[in-house]
Amino acid sequence: MIDFKTITKAVTLITLCVLLHSCYAVKTSDEFYDIKTSELNTLYLIDISGSMEGIDEGSVEDQVMREVGNTAGSKVSKAIGGKIGSILGKQVTKEATKLGAVKRNLIPAIKGLPDGKKFLVFAFNNSVTKQANAFKVADNMARTSSNLFVKNLTAQGGTDTLQGLLQAIATEDVQEIVLMSDGLPNDNPNTVLEEVKKRNTNDVIIHTIAFGEDADLSFMQTLAKENNGTFITSKM
Structure with missing residues (x-):
């Protein structure tokens, strides 16, 4: 009964x-955590590996x-x-979940992007899923379609952070990357840092936001520091 x-x-x-x-x-929001919306071409890079189903x-x-x-x-x-x-x-x-926290904060940030702002969203686990291959120019349609892409993401699989970063860095016209992850890559963190240093010849800024109590804060902080970015934890 x-x-x-x-x-x-x-x-x-x-x-x-x-x-x-x-x-x-x-x-809507004009910032993502404490990262203010800039005039740079911004690529949002989201970790959707299985560990992002963990508690944030x-x-x-x-x-x-x-x-x-x-x-x-x-x-x-x-x-x-x-x-x-x-x-x-x-x-x-x-x-x-951690991915739920990403969505709750990123969707308002994308919704608040000013018209004309160039942005793009990638997600990665064992492979990289791209919202598109070229940057979108913010308008009502671009913001709505991007938020739908984010909303429908699910967490599963491994964490190929290196490929996510390398494909983001290689994207034409990218000037700034915002990485959202629990910082637990498949590869040795030092290997990821070394490869990014080799490939980031255009000095793309990389901001990092760490989610979860088990996040590799040292890796995320170093990645941001070595690429002129800001390091933030979701607790801030």
Whole structure:
């Protein structure tokens, strides 16, 4: 027999979760974490490896989102039961992950890009998935399609950070890269740093944002420092 009291609580939590979710879907921002939107051609590089399904402690707002997502997801799954309950529960819980934190912050940043700004989004795990091969010029259509690309990303597979970075650096007209990752590459971190140093002959700026308690902060910080970028953790 279905416990309607439990369902009511679950619905309340889902409503809160949806409100938080919808807020980031409609709000705009002129920065991504503490990285201000620049006039440079910016390539957003997102780690979508399996480890990005892990928990992101993040800021206070992120922690609230995680708790709401986890609690609501669990209650939905138990109250409704069966395959539908399981699917809905997992969908709500996804907001609590590292990749969920990326989406909650990147989507408003892209939505806030000024008209004429050149930008592009890549994602990587075992391979690199490109939103497009050439930079987009920000307008309503470009911002909307890019955010749809980000929203539909799922975390799975390995972490070929090196290939992600090399393909980003090799992209024509790129001037600035923003790497979002837990900093746990398949390759030795020193190998990644050495290869990037060899290939980054045009002095592309590389900012790094580290997600999760298990992030390799040393690697992410060094990568940013050696490429004139800013290092940030999602807790900031």
